Amino acid sequence: MYRYDEFDAAFVRERTAQFSDQVNRRLTGELNEDQFRPLRLMNGLYLQLHAYMLRVAVPYGTLSGRQMRKLAHIARTYDRGYGHFTTRQNIQFNWPRLKDVPEILAELASVEMHAIQTSGNCIRNVTTDQFAGAAADEIIDPRPVAEIIRQWSSLHPEFSYLPRKFKIAITGAPADRAAIRFHDIGLQAATNAAGDVGWEVWVGGGLGRTPMIGKMINGFVPNEHLLAYLESILRVYNRYGRRDNKYKARIKILVHEEGLETIKAQVEAEFSEVRGGVLTLPQEELDRIGSYFAPPSFEDLPATPIDIARETILDPAYGRWLDNNIFSHYRPGYASVTISLKPIGGAPGDATDAQMEAVADLAERYSFDELRVSHEQNLVLPHVRVADLRAVYDGLVEAGLAEGNAGLITDMIACPGLDFCALANARSIPIAQAISHKFAAPERQAEIGDLKIKISGCINACGHHHVGHIGILGVEKKGTELYQITLGGDGTEHASVGKILGPGFVADAVPDAIERLVDVYLGRRETPDEPFIATVRRLGDAPFKEALYGTT
Known part of the structure; x- marks a missing residue:
């Protein structure tokens, strides 16, 4: 799992101090709401219907137990005892008081988290497959590349004021579990004739007023040139994207109005200028970032089939959970577990502070201190021994999180x-x-x-x-x-x-x-x-x- 480097720590610390001063100026009346609005949005703070809302980034949906415990602490101390997990693999706190926001940001920084670029016309949180690095069908773990994209896009001076917000999703498997075709840029792992792994690049997808399916702009971009290619797309969008009408400002409208071939020609022209330059990713850098996502210390276990039919007879609720909430792992004897945040009659995506604490405990005990947020508003324990599934389930029952409905009609x-x-x-x-x-x-x-x-x-x-x-x-x-x-x-x-x-x-x-x-x-x-x-x-x-x- 990635840990902050010196640059991350410094820029989050500096931004937190800067925003603390801006909040104080707003509270004293030195700034009015119109002046404060662009400043707060740069730090993930929205003014909702009844109160402020703080959106916290969870890059590529990956959390440690320590980070989840901090989110639970924030919910309990500064909010109303719960948080809302979103389709951007983030978490939102719906009731923070403005005067407490700087302290919340400082608390987040203490566990290597922040709310930067969760709002505004910039590159937002990069999302990915919730089973990344664990799925049996995966070509490559996309999280190291997602982390490189995060580093490249954070406070990027050229792309801090885009025509509109910009969203990137990435998946390392043939099965698209990250909805990449409905993002401004979608990346899907691919291999070329030589067996090298690279990326299909899709552009111009999105929902909202004008839903559009993205179009493939390039069938194979090698890792070493991916940042240069992404930068080329963003430059074309930043230059030609509309700023006169926010409803027509997304890149999907630009692709639709100009045509894919026209956009592709412009991107390729940019790419020819920047390819081979400072944005080239050397293999040693890919390896360095990849080392942060090295597989945990798995045991050598035999393949362990799960007799769901037998377990269903013995305990129907446990059988349903096994049938619906377990996903195949690439390591024998392990499975990934979806924790449903969709109890019958509940608010989809909500989790209480006590539930967050319980999930953190389960991650630390049974999933190598790792958990995920899915874009479907659930949580995932990615690396659980099959032998521990019953213990995990019992823990979820105690926390009120054992609904066995992942993928079913109530998993909305x-x-x-x-x-x-x-x-x-x-x-x-x-x-x-x-x-x-x-x-x-x-x-x-x-x-x-x-x-x-x-x-x-x-x-x-x-x-x-x-x-x-x-x-x-x-x-x-x-x-x-x-x-x-x-x-x-x-x-x-x-x-x-x-x-x-x-x-x-x-x-x-x-x-x-x-x-x-x-x-x-x-x-x-x-x-x-x-x-x-x-x-x-x-x-x-x-x-x-x-x-x-x-x-x-």
Whole structure:
């Protein structure tokens, strides 16, 4: 796991001191809110509907137990006893007092964390596959490259004031578990004819008002030239991206309006200038950064099959957890564990200070002091011995975190919505809670299988509703909160944007509407193993639309 170097420590310390002075000037009235706004946003501090919100960076979603304990301490001491894990693999504190923020930042710095570049028109937190460095299907661990990108992009003088915010995601596996095709830049590990590992580069993806699937701009960029290629893309965007209209300022609009080939030609022209220069990554530097992510001291264990059927008979809840929350590890005798932050009736992504402490304890005892935040608002213990799975489960039961629903219909993504966000048009959390109650029965969830519901409280799409198998978008019409339903979205390597099925539903009608869609699937799937998204693609949206609105 990466540790701060002298530069990291110095710039975080200096920024914390600088922002402490800015906060004091705001509190004394020397700065008004308009003057303070750009300063606080540079430090991850938002003014939400009811209070300030602090967004803390978790680079590539990787945390130690010590860092998680500090987040628990902050939640308990400076907030209301919980934090909210986000789709950017960050954590948000929704109720800090402004006067306490400098002290919070100092506490974060003490465990090598900060809130820099979690807001503003800059390169945001780089996200990646939550199973990076552990997955059995992985080509390469992407986290060393993600760390190099973090270092390159932190306080980059040329890219601190981009036309709009800029998001990068990276995955080292053929299966896209980081939604790279819906980012400004997406990177996916690839090999060339010689067997060398490099990166496919995708550009111009994104959600929000104009959802777009990214386009591949280069099929293979070697590690040594990756930073130079990324810098070339950012320079083209910084030069030509629109600044006159924030709704058309993202790179996806530039790619769409100019065309991929035009953008690619400009990027290649830039690349020819910078390739081979100071941005070249020597192998020794890659090896140095990679050493921070060296595999832990695994035991040499035999492959250990998990008899899920037997465990389900003995303990149905444990069997469900094994069936849904365990992911294949590349080392025999080990597994990765998803800790669901989606209890029935809970707010997706929330964890209490006590739960964070419990997860830190489990990471330290059973996962080599390492845990992850997923972009699906769950936590992960990446390296657990199969022999320790029962002990981990028992610990999660005690913490109220043992829901065995990863990937199922109740494992929903939801933004904070109108309960917190000043931009939202409608509430998201109560909709998620009502749907989870509707489908709470484990047998019902198992019958449905893999189904991703994603909920956003406004068109900004922080809940990724566009790429939900079923997406729900909150809108406001004549003072009433309504919810549009989309169908057929997919954030994986089979990327697709969901289609709006028709007029929105009032809040109370949403769970029944979702049930009607599910009933069509169960009645029309070809086999019990055909996933929901496959049935939708085979049938089209007509039968689902009819189930919601009748014949037209």
